[in-house]
Amino acid sequence: MAITSANQLELLQTAEAVAREKLIDPELVVQAMEDSLARAAKSRYGADMDIRVHIDRKTGRATFTRVRTVVDEELLENYHAELTVEQAKPYLEAPEIGDEIREEVPPVELGRIAAQSAKQVILQKVREAERDRQYEEFKDRAQTIINGVVKREEYGNIIVDIGRGEGILRRNEKIGRETYRPNDRIRCFIKDVRREARGPQVFLSRTAPEFMAALFKMEVPEIYDGIIDIKAVARDPGSRAKIAVISYDGSIDPVGACVGMRGSRVQAVVNELQGEKIDIIPWNEDQATFLVNALQPAEVSKVVIDEDAARIEVVVPDEQLSLAIGRRGQNVRLASQLTGLDIDIMTESDESARRQAEFAERTALFMEALDIDEMMAQLLVAEGFATLEEVAYVEIDELLSIDGFDDDTATELQARARDKLEAINTAALDAARALGVEDSLITFDGLTPQMIEVLAKDGIKTLEDFATCADWELAGGWTNVDGQRIKDDGLLEPFEMSLEEAQTLIMTARIQLGWVDPAELESDDEDEDTEELLAEDGEEDIG
Known part of the structure; x- marks a missing residue:
């Protein structure tokens, strides 16, 4: 033709x-x-x-x-x-x-x-x-809710007709007990849209925390208008969930607004999620207060936060332990996801036993090191003394404030503590020299003899060896592996060395060795200060 x-x-x-x-x-x-x-x-x-x-x-x-x-x-x-x-x-x-x-x-x-x-x-x-x-149509609709019709099931995955295309709801994105038949209507969250060789792939989800947040946004006008903000969501899909909310209007109760009249608003979300129980929690900037709220309905007696380790220790009454942990650890797991902290829960009796063990350990330390009787050692521990260094170098007035301690007793205790520390340090230096530690490291300011002994046992025997260390190798730290926080033990962590102190010591060693020019460091610091000032000025202008 x-x-x-x-x-x-x-x-x-x-x-x-x-x-x-x-x-x-x-x-x-x-x-x-x-x-x-x-x-x-x-x-x-x-x-x-x-x-x-x-x-x-x-x-x-x-x-x-x-x-x-x-x-x-x-x-x-x-x-x-x-x-x-x-x-x-x-x-x-x-x-x-x-x-x-x-x-x-x-x-x-x-x-x-x-x-x-x-x-x-x-x-x-x-x-x-x-x-x-x-692709252009659905990529702009990512992170939103979409209504569709079930077309078919393939190997446990649901293919959904979403209008001008198809979406896939994978098995692990379905709420456990849900079943669907062709032509059933379904509401999903567009989790991701990818451009692939076989065409654009729209991945749907009903288990994503964002799905619950989007449902609340649809049901609660205050969230849609920005008066109430959803700060965090944690879900055990199909079973239980916790959602943290905050109100920017003092006259509006964020929890009450999300619950609705006679629970109408939250019930609409629960029905969509196949009966998933939802705890609505007021968000608080104070981590301890927020965690107490997150562990509801359990009561919390005491909270201890380790900010460096991003861990939190919670003490609950003995009879509240099972409620705080929840069935199969569900309650504490959701609270951990909500706060972003690792949570250790213990009972009041467990904490009391631990405190007693620490008290006995410190008492024994003072009895042996200072050659004093149990009563005097217990008085020191009860006043908050935990190490020989504290006894040796504290202001003498603090020792005199203890009932039964006079000038002679306080002076004698400090002398004994210093003598003991001197003996320990001498032994540590002798051990370090026996391991081959050079004087360049021994005379380096900032390291105690006991620290030098620990470094020597790990093969760090010269100032050059020390200068090549990383700060986390000395002070310890945390590493994220597959979403889990793994503890990295530091060589000098038992001496309560912080990351900032480790960084300062390592940089000082590098300067002494001539590896780093102090003038360049000062120049970098000045540039950082200037950038901070410019940023602050910019924020003021915006304000």
């Missing part, structure tokens, strides 16, 4: 019909037709030729053009689509590299094979345009 003998307007009518059916731009369909005709023309005139086709957008007339490009003589490879400057002179007055020579050629006869090939090209281009349209 020759293009010239066909109804030329039929090309445009076909393009419009396909574009309307696939909901894409008609221009894309026409461009696909041009590409398909150009490919058919190459099969007729030769694959090496650069044949281009243009379809007039008004008349539908297809024009076939042969294009040859002017290239450098040394780069000439394709004699059918390229030519040199000399060869181009008969066609152009002053040819330059990059110029194109266009010649119209007769339209081709589309045989059966060529027509089939052209059809495949058009279908492929239309399919790609449809995929791009779907």
